Amino acid sequence: MSNQESVKQTEYSQRPSIVKVENLSKSFGSLKAVDGVSFEVKEGEIFGFLGPNGAGKSTTINVLTTLLRASGGKAEIAGLDIQKHSTEVRRSVGVVPQEYTADEDLTGLQNIILCADLYGIPRSNSRSHAIELLKLVELEDAANRKVSTYSGGMRRRLELACGLINYPKLLFLDEPTLGLDVQTRAAVWKYIRMLKESYHMTLFLTTHYLEEADSLCDRIAIIDHGHIIKIGTPDELKASIGGDVIVVGVVETEPDISSDIAKINLVKDVKKSGGEYRVKSEIGEEASIKIIDMIRSRGLHVTKISLTKPTLDEAYLEFTGRTLREEETNRMAMMSQRMTMRRARS
Amino acid sequence: MAENISIRAVTTAEERALEEEREQEKAFRAAPKLNKSPLHGLWALTNRDLIKWYKNPIQLFISLIQPIVWLGLFGKALNFGAFISSQPGITPAEIAALNLKEFGTTSYFSFLSAGMLAFIILFTAAFSGMSVVFDKRFGFMNKALSTPVGRGAIVVGKILQSVIRSLIQAAIVLGIAVGLGMDTSHLNALSIAGAFTILFLMAFGLSSLFVMLALRGSDWQTQMAIINLLNLPLLFASNAMLPITIMPDWLKNVVKFNPVSYAVDGARQLLLGSPGSLGVPLWVDFGVLTAFAVILSGLGIVLSWRLLSK
Ligand SMILES: Nc1ncnc2c1ncn2[C@@H]1O[C@H](COP(=O)(O)OP(=O)(O)OP(=O)(O)O)[C@@H](O)[C@H]1O
Ligand SMILES: [Mg+2]
Numbered sequence: 025m026s027n028q029e030s031v032k033q034t035e036y037s038q039r040p041s042i043v044k045v046e047n048l049s050k051s052f053g054s055l056k057a058v059d060g061v062s063f064e065v066k067e068g069e070i071f072g073f074l075g076p077n078g079a080g081k082s083t084t085i086n087v088l089t090t091l092l093r094a095s096g097g098k099a100e101i102a103g104l105d106i107q108k109h110s111t112e113v114r115r116s117v118g119v120v121p122q123e124y125t126a127d128e129d130l131t132g133l134q135n136i137i138l139c140a141d142l143y144g145i146p147r148s149n150s151r152s153h154a155i156e157l158l159k160l161v162e163l164e165d166a167a168n169r170k171v172s173t174y175s176g177g178m179r180r181r182l183e184l185a186c187g188l189i190n191y192p193k194l195l196f197l198d199e200p201t202l203g204l205d206v207q208t209r210a211a212v213w214k215y216i217r218m219l220k221e222s223y224h225m226t227l228f229l230t231t232h233y234l235e236e237a238d239s240l241c242d243r244i245a246i247i248d249h250g251h252i253i254k255i256g257t258p259d260e261l262k263a264s265i266g267g268d269v270i271v272v273g274v275v276e277t278e279p280d281i282s283s284d285i286a287k288i289n290l291v292k293d294v295k296k297s298g299g300e301y302r303v304k305s306e307i308g309e310e311a312s313i314k315i316i317d318m319i320r321s322r323g324l325h326v327t328k329i330s331l332t333k334p335t336l337d338e339a340y341l342e343f344t345g346r347t348l349r350e351e352e353t354n355r356m357a358m359m360s361q362r363m364t365m366r367r368a369r370s
Numbered sequence: 371m372a373e374n375i376s377i378r379a380v381t382t383a384e385e386r387a388l389e390e391e392r393e394q395e396k397a398f399r400a401a402p403k404l405n406k407s408p409l410h411g412l413w414a415l416t417n418r419d420l421i422k423w424y425k426n427p428i429q430l431f432i433s434l435i436q437p438i439v440w441l442g443l444f445g446k447a448l449n450f451g452a453f454i455s456s457q458p459g460i461t462p463a464e465i466a467a468l469n470l471k472e473f474g475t476t477s478y479f480s481f482l483s484a485g486m487l488a489f490i491i492l493f494t495a496a497f498s499g500m501s502v503v504f505d506k507r508f509g510f511m512n513k514a515l516s517t518p519v520g521r522g523a524i525v526v527g528k529i530l531q532s533v534i535r536s537l538i539q540a541a542i543v544l545g546i547a548v549g550l551g552m553d554t555s556h557l558n559a560l561s562i563a564g565a566f567t568i569l570f571l572m573a574f575g576l577s578s579l580f581v582m583l584a585l586r587g588s589d590w591q592t593q594m595a596i597i598n599l600l601n602l603p604l605l606f607a608s609n610a611m612l613p614i615t616i617m618p619d620w621l622k623n624v625v626k627f628n629p630v631s632y633a634v635d636g637a638r639q640l641l642l643g644s645p646g647s648l649g650v651p652l653w654v655d656f657g658v659l660t661a662f663a664v665i666l667s668g669l670g671i672v673l674s675w676r677l678l679s680k
Contacts, residue, residue: 089516115404115518125509129422141414142517144405186513191401 036242039066042194042226043088048097049250050083057083059250060097065194065228070220072241073230074336076344080250081230082122085198088228089119101194115143118192120183122199122230128172132163132182135171136189143190150189157185161215177208184215195219197229201236213240234336244336246343253343262334267292268308269334272301272315273327281322288314299327308333411519415527416534419501423535433535437490437543441550445482472613474644476553481644483547484565484637485610488630490543491536491569492604495576496597498532499584506588515678525581525674529667532577533570540569544641556643565640571659572633576604578666585670585677610634614647629662 043065050058058080065071073081086092088099090110099106101113126135133154140150158164161181166174174182180200187195200216201209217240219225231237237244238258245255254261274281282294285303290311293304305311308331319326424430455465466476473481505511514524544562548554583596605611607621608630614622625631631648636655638644646652 091512091515111518114516115406119516121509121512121516123509123512125513127418127422127510128508129425130418134421138414138418139513139517142411142514142519144407144410144518146402146405149402190517 036066036069039068041065042067042102043071043228044100045088046098048084048087048099049095050080050087050092051095056250058087061245061247061250061252062097063245063252063255065226066243067193067226068220068224069242070216070227070229070240072237072244073228073247074232074234074237074244074340075230075247076232079247081247082198083250084247085119085121085196085228085230089117089196090114115190116192116194118187118190118195120187120195120197120200122202124179124183126171126179126182126186129170131168131170132158132174132178132185133167135182136186139186139189145190153189154185157188160188161185162211177204177211180204180208180212181215184212188219192225194226194228197227199230199232201231201233209236216240234340238336246340248344254339258336261339262336263306264339267304267306267334268311269332270303270305270308270312270315271328271330271332272303272312272319273299273329274301274319275299275325275327281319281324284318284322285315288318290314406518408520409523411517412523412527412530415514415519415524416530419528419531420534423531433494433539434542436493437486437539438546440489441483441486441543441546445479445486445547445550448478448482472615474613474638474647475642476555477551479547479551480553480642481613481638482611483544483552484641485608485634486543486547487540487565487569487637488572488608488610488634489605490539491573491633492576492601492630494536494539495532495573496580496601498528498577499580499582499593499596500590501531502528502581502584503588503590503593507590511678521674521678522671524678525585525670526667528581529574529577529670532581533573536573536577537566537570540566553642556641561640565637568633568636568640568655568659571656571663572629575629575659575662575666578663578670582666582670582673585673604628604630608634609647629659632658632662 041064043063045064046062047060048058048062049056049060057078061080061084063071073079073084075081083092087094088101088106090106090113094107102116104112104116106113126132127138130138136154136157137147137150140154141147145153155164155167158167161184163178163181163185166178171179171182184197184200187197197216201212204212213236216227216229220227229240241258243255243257244261246253246261254264256264277299280296282296282301285291285294285301288311290305290307291303292306295302301315303311303315312329312331316326316329422429423433469475469477472478475481502511505514511524515521544552548557580597580600584593587593607624608628609625610630614625614631617625626648632650632655635646635648635650636652636659639646639652639655646655648655
């Protein structure tokens, strides 16, 4: 498994980059929303930006999709400089923004066809393509309903379909599952994986859900205060905080066998507390067998053993000094407030 | 033998399914040839706003009822012709002469009708900026900006939808005015076409102005304030409601700087056969309004390049 992963990884690193970002920054007045980020996205991968509120995720996407002008640095998409060839860039990428942008007074189908018109796709093609895309996101039954009657999940899916109308090779998704229930989120994940696997698209997404980054992304950049703190595969990020944790219980509290455990190959660190040993290891599965064998060979008795894989949560905590869980609650409160404000306005 | 055939059939069905899938994938990948002209998407954007207008029965009803109310109530209530005809001992010939002298036509109502055409265009154009503000608020502007559609096309689309709506409303106002007794002796295809060309130019210029003023901000209160600030002065400091002859001199000068005056003047000359009340020939009206429309829409397009990306 891990072997396969690493094969896949080298494969990605050999692929050409579809996005190249060098020292990109964007300031709003004195606020540096994005402060000198550099990264590359390889063709065919799912690249994720993970970070808390206000980290600069949306700002980065808005600069890359030419909605905002960069204050410094440069970026290329499919070999095109985003400043010099902004129209070409817009033509070739798809965007699914964080906010709902569909026109509420039009139907879902009208919205997608309008999008197609804005890309200059001839009507002879766009009608059938729009229907195809609505089927893809399972909205064909609601195609002729006004968007104002859609639920939040339906709107997100409509935005996704709109983002695909111009046959993009690269799709930007800004928090594609924000505010969705577990089921709809799973559906969106399914579409995203399908876009990668069946249509060989490259996806650039932002999220603040760790599970999402973990299960969807081939590589993740952790971003905070406009800086990229760490880039790597989910496994690399987890490994970089010290590996798996094995807890072994031994009946006999004496003698202390910490130093013997530490000698076992693959073991990185041992701590004893009472009748328990906390062991850190990069490959916990293999190390734990060896630990049990060693304890038994001493004639001692193992009472229990547990193996904990490090989570991205811990990695995130380590790098940003915060947990995303706390933020999630804030975020949901903010979201619902935003929605009510919108309703009140309309 | 029969078995063979059925096996064969299964494989083909499978093959067909696979083929279909491949076909679908190809269709998905094969982007069609795109229209890359700078004006592509212009009609789509214009039409979007028009659909929202005519598919919304309440909005449509209000925009139809508004001119009826203005013409029917205001036009009939403010009947200056009645002052004249209520003078004791005045003959019909004298009434006609007075009307012609003061209003350049047979009655105040006819005089006002031409002004109302300009009025309805001014008020429709004033709200064109509002739709820009709402598009920014509800995210649609960002959607449009993330597509390759021209920034100019976004602005011109907003202007065009307002122009089309206002001209349709002006046509309705004209119909109502005729129904309520406007002088029709000078109406013919040519005079109507000429008047609507004049109104088109004014609508284009005014819509450009209001769209332009909305490009920066994104709150509708400011926009509302701008509308109120400009709308009534543009209306009252013109010859739309009252003849310029009764105005004080300083106001007369203001009126001459107001593009609305030239549209009303041109419309009166064409539709009612009035002498030019601004003291300018018809071609000057056309000239002033063409310049107004070209300059303001040009300015709007240039500003859209600067203001629509931050
Ligand atoms: N148009 C703007 N004007 C001024 N400040 C802005 C603007 N857009 C974003 N910012 C600021 O830039 C910072 C980064 O914002 P951004 O929207 O990129 O964050 P984010 O990572 O997408 O956050 P979230 O998870 O809440 O979407 C924030 O501090 C925000 O207040
Ligand atoms: Mg964001």
